[in-house]
Amino acid sequence: MTVEVDARGFGCPQPILKTKEALEKAGDEDIKVLVDNSTARNNVKRFAESQGCQVFVEEIDEEFHVMIKK
Amino acid sequence: MIKKDSLPIVVTGIVLGVFGALLVKFGNPPNMGVCVACFLRDVAGALGLHHVEKLSYFRPEILGFTLGAFLIALITGDFKPSGGSSPILRFVTSAFVMIGALVFLGCPVRMVLRLAAGDPTAIVGFVGLIAGVLVGAILLKQGFSFGRTRKLSKWNGYVYPILTMGMLALVIIKPDFVHMTTKGHAPLWISLAVGLAVGALAQRSRFCMVGGFRNYTLVRDTYLLQGFFAFLISAFIINLFIGNFSWGAHPIAHTNILWNFMGMALVGIGSVMVGGCPLRQLILTSEGNTDSGMSVLGMIVGAGLAHNYLLAATPKGPHFNGEIATIAGIVLLLIIGTTNREI
Numbered sequence: 001m002t003v004e005v006d007a008r009g010f011g012c013p014q015p016i017l018k019t020k021e022a023l024e025k026a027g028d029e030d031i032k033v034l035v036d037n038s039t040a041r042n043n044v045k046r047f048a049e050s051q052g053c054q055v056f057v058e059e060i061d062e063e064f065h066v067m068i069k070k
Numbered sequence: 071m072i073k074k075d076s077l078p079i080v081v082t083g084i085v086l087g088v089f090g091a092l093l094v095k096f097g098n099p100p101n102m103g104v105c106v107a108c109f110l111r112d113v114a115g116a117l118g119l120h121h122v123e124k125l126s127y128f129r130p131e132i133l134g135f136t137l138g139a140f141l142i143a144l145i146t147g148d149f150k151p152s153g154g155s156s157p158i159l160r161f162v163t164s165a166f167v168m169i170g171a172l173v174f175l176g177c178p179v180r181m182v183l184r185l186a187a188g189d190p191t192a193i194v195g196f197v198g199l200i201a202g203v204l205v206g207a208i209l210l211k212q213g214f215s216f217g218r219t220r221k222l223s224k225w226n227g228y229v230y231p232i233l234t235m236g237m238l239a240l241v242i243i244k245p246d247f248v249h250m251t252t253k254g255h256a257p258l259w260i261s262l263a264v265g266l267a268v269g270a271l272a273q274r275s276r277f278c279m280v281g282g283f284r285n286y287t288l289v290r291d292t293y294l295l296q297g298f299f300a301f302l303i304s305a306f307i308i309n310l311f312i313g314n315f316s317w318g319a320h321p322i323a324h325t326n327i328l329w330n331f332m333g334m335a336l337v338g339i340g341s342v343m344v345g346g347c348p349l350r351q352l353i354l355t356s357e358g359n360t361d362s363g364m365s366v367l368g369m370i371v372g373a374g375l376a377h378n379y380l381l382a383a384t385p386k387g388p389h390f391n392g393e394i395a396t397i398a399g400i401v402l403l404l405i406i407g408t409t410n411r412e413i
Contacts (some may be wrong), residue, residue: 009218011345039276
């Protein structure tokens with residue numbers, strides 16, 4: 001199962017806050033964060049990595065899918 | 071040891087610190103190398119929104135920030151016009167950010183330049199800024215949001231850079247109908263070059279003077295803080311070298327502890343609410359973010375009001391009108407901050 005977090009349309013810092021909340025709620029599930037700007041992509045990636053997660057980013061149609069594996 | 075990922079933000083801080091301090095040597099006002107609030111106030115004067123002629127000039131640093139960030143964003147694909155996230159509330163919030171900055175006499179950039187020159191009143195401002203950022207972070211944790219933005223056509227993003235090119239043409243041609251000071255500024259091409267370099271670097275690194283404290287408070291992220299301290303340390307070192315460091319009273323600053331604190335607290339709350347400091351708002355605008363564009367326009371109008379209605383402080387101290395406006399601003403931002411949620 002993957003939990004999806006839609007943070008499109010937000011700059012800093014809402015995407016990080018939404019990711020943090022999802023990480024705290026999720027059990028073993030992976031998280032997919034959708035963002036639409038590179039600042040949010042970098043911030044979410046850096047935050048998830050600082051929490052010891054593995055992070056992969058895909059760019060699809062000018063949006064970024066940040067895949068986070070605990 | 072600086073990590074590879076941190077290099078852009080540290081380099082941005084160092085360039086801003088070195089040239090921010092050096093521009094004073096080239097003729098900019100004391101400790102005002104690249105103060106974004108002061109220089110937007112000067113832009114407001116050149117546009118005729120206030121009539122203090124010595125504070126009227128299309129500052130090439132500001133124009134350079136915009137054009138440098140715009141060009142690099144076009145090249146890298148970060149130019150993505152967007153908008154629609156409570157534009158008029160951002161305008162009002164940012165007008166009060168400007169009023170707070172002019173009660174303190176500087177935005178966070180000048181606060182650091184004053185700190186780096188040994189001005190103890192800037193420490194009070196710094197404490198005020200941190201207090202404001204903490205209040206802003208609490209509002210965010212409780213769910214404050216101006217809402218989502220959406221994609222817009224390219225032309226929405228071109229408007230502000232084109233306006234900036236127009237202002238650049240005016241400062242080069244200097245037509246009679248534009249009232250600008252002939253004193254208190256570095257040579258145009260030096261100012262413009264520094265602005266372009268800092269604008270491009272700040273776009274790449276996402277440099278922000280309040281974001282570091284906000285992100286550290288929220289999630290212990292230190293990325294942006296490294297830029298803040300690189301800026302402070304490099305400006306301090308340059309000030310030592312050029313003989314601009316002295317502990318004690320500094321020009322274009324007042325010593326009123328309460329209103330140095332309150333002015334910067336207002337800047338801190340408002341900057342967190344709109345998603346970044348005045349410099350960051352300029353850079354985001356240049357990337358096509360029209361919500362930040364509303365912030366920049368709000369700051370320019372706020373600066374005009376600040377001088378027309380005696381809200382701005384002077385080196386003698388704050389004006390009563392400015393004290394009232396600062397309190398009103400803090401109350402208003404708290405109301406906006408506690409009543410706006412993601413829809």
